[in-house]
Amino acid sequence: MKLHRKDILGIKELSVDEINLILETADSFVEVSTREIKKVPTLRGKTIITLFYEPSTRTRTSFEIAAKRLSADTISISSSTSSVVKGETLIDTAKNLESMNPDLIVIRHSAAGAPHMIAGVLNEPVINAGDGAHEHPTQALLDMMTIRSIKGKLAGLKVAIVGDISHSRVARSNIYGLTKMGASVHLAGPATMIPYGIENMGVVVHTQIEEAIRDADVVMALRIQTEREKQCIFPSLREYARHFSLNRRNIGSAAKDVLIMHPGPVNRGIEISPDLAESANSVILQQVTNGVAVRMALLYLLAGGNA
């Protein structure tokens, strides 16, 4: 089966069938990374460009490893070395890169919609690796893959997402994906971090973490941007942690086999207590492993379709 779509810009526009196709393809790539020789020739002779306007280790590394394991050549461009500083527009940068005949461009940008803008002018596939507070589709796909691989399904599960919903592209993409796949999504966070009207996305909003967590099959803690502390969105990290940190006490009301997730990097003791992050219920590192498989799947589906 093929993905009839040039780009992956967000989860919002994906159908259930498309999500299932991506997750199944990702499942089939997990095994490659466990081989003695972790390499398949699928994308040999293809050029993948990663264009990161925000710093990142995990996501960029995950895409690069995914591309190399498919035998693609990778070119990594980050904003500090890019000619953006020279006043070129984003579209001109993208068209210039296109003129070098890449096969796919991965972009992360602090401006919501930036990937959509370049996808609209480029013939090559574009993958959104995070745009502002908008979407982070590969994160949501790896999260759904992780849940599905353990729970065997997404439909009917109760998933709690806890933290700074307003500024989280991870939350937004997961809400689109999980509700679409039939899960019931519950949010909790400080009132200043819950966007007005978010209920329209089909989620239930709580002001107490305990209510969101109760009987949850999955609890996902979001990363707090600690630099936001100075912006008066919440009084202090200490106060945030007292009310919204996942810990042994509040997790007790969740299902016994609850999955504890976090997109990383973790601020230990703030979003989640260290012992919980390392508990048997935590699948935080499995998320990272599945991230490589999801990205291999997308590179394959978008850039290797003709092979």
Add this chain to the structure above:
Amino acid sequence: MKLHRKDILGIKELSVDEINLILETADSFVEVSTREIKKVPTLRGKTIITLFYEPSTRTRTSFEIAAKRLSADTISISSSTSSVVKGETLIDTAKNLESMNPDLIVIRHSAAGAPHMIAGVLNEPVINAGDGAHEHPTQALLDMMTIRSIKGKLAGLKVAIVGDISHSRVARSNIYGLTKMGASVHLAGPATMIPYGIENMGVVVHTQIEEAIRDADVVMALRIQTEREKQCIFPSLREYARHFSLNRRNIGSAAKDVLIMHPGPVNRGIEISPDLAESANSVILQQVTNGVAVRMALLYLLAGGNA
């Protein structure tokens, strides 16, 4: 045919035969970048080092893609991560890199003559990717390749180069190359940006852009270093743009099929009006595409001669 030359440091020292050889070799590499599998084994097992002391996206990326499409291994060193900060001399850095047995070194440096200095002490081929306001030979080669591929020739053409001639290594390399190949080169720019005595290079100097452009087959706009505005070399960007920006009005006096070129990155509305940059006469993106082919040709001619 072979290139009997260890390095490519400038256009000044190249013969007409050498330029023709490079352009013909580049023509033959264009097709590789349009294949399904964009890779030939020509430089397999070779190590190409790019050593950039000035930031660059386009040129570094172009060299890296060129090297990878020839199957070479690439090592990218930029000044921010380099030990230059630690007080090592450039020659010591170069000799250290040489001791790791690379097959070719590409260098960009803010000091004119830096590539020549290291080429003089290294046994490996060195390619100048831009040295101060001196030369940028691969840019001139890709410009000549672009003109020739469309016009079928260089000899007899009228080429206008507009802008900050004084600080432009692109202008200097193109003047050497185009006059050598029999084109007639006309310059225009603010008086403070035209070097005294440049007529000795075989060019015609104009103070009005309209005179330089009249009946031109090619018009090349140079990038303005906007940071120069503060150095009192020209009064303001606005005043520069009023007198020397390429636009629909002044381009009217050029030949109907005039080629509009720019080395990038473009400051839209300053060196060139946005509509002109995207018009049918603009070959700006074709220049970028040909850049990969020219660099593949040079890497092949200098590092793959024995294959």
Add this chain to the structure above:
Amino acid sequence: MKLHRKDILGIKELSVDEINLILETADSFVEVSTREIKKVPTLRGKTIITLFYEPSTRTRTSFEIAAKRLSADTISISSSTSSVVKGETLIDTAKNLESMNPDLIVIRHSAAGAPHMIAGVLNEPVINAGDGAHEHPTQALLDMMTIRSIKGKLAGLKVAIVGDISHSRVARSNIYGLTKMGASVHLAGPATMIPYGIENMGVVVHTQIEEAIRDADVVMALRIQTEREKQCIFPSLREYARHFSLNRRNIGSAAKDVLIMHPGPVNRGIEISPDLAESANSVILQQVTNGVAVRMALLYLLAGGNA
């Protein structure tokens, strides 16, 4: 023969047999870098991550070239682009990288013991590429390889190490290695740069450079961190150079065929006079060449053992 050890964290814990095995394996890899096609398939499909929390050209480049010549895929992460800035712990960063199934991690960190900490929690091999003022085992191995390849042995040689012993991980690793292999190690440097009690490591300490150098078979000058000048550890670079710079005069008392070594980057005129650095006795560049071979050997022994 195989190396029965997961990591290379320091020379302190290596046995004489292990050092001999590494040096012999390195000898056998020298030839690969002189081939027309500098590549063997040994580590094809393996992923090597270099994780550098301190800037470096030479060491990072050396590891990258070594990995590529063994056909491994390399991922390069440096602190400026890493999520360390985001407050993640080093162990969490390491475990996240591990979750992407790398085959080996090379780490440089300003904190002594950092590589040991992550080696303790990772299943994959870890190579210490320099940790604070503690150890720099690959430098000592390439130094021993260089001496042995020319002198035919290490046992019985007199080796003088001159400079800032206190802050030098190069000195520390070489002292462990050279004494273990039977060489006699003599130190000289300003009193403020000789650690109290260092004699317990089996070395002889001198306050005059001439005494350390007398009849030496090898003289190793250490790099001065010039930024230390401001920290009052020594009065001035000029005064340091007057008393501890290697030069034609003081080298005269060494053996006629003394080897002059320096780990680089060299501050010319401070640790060593320029003419001496380029004399026939200098093996500084040979050290760099052997560095690639030593790193190929370690990558092979630690990551390719099953092949």
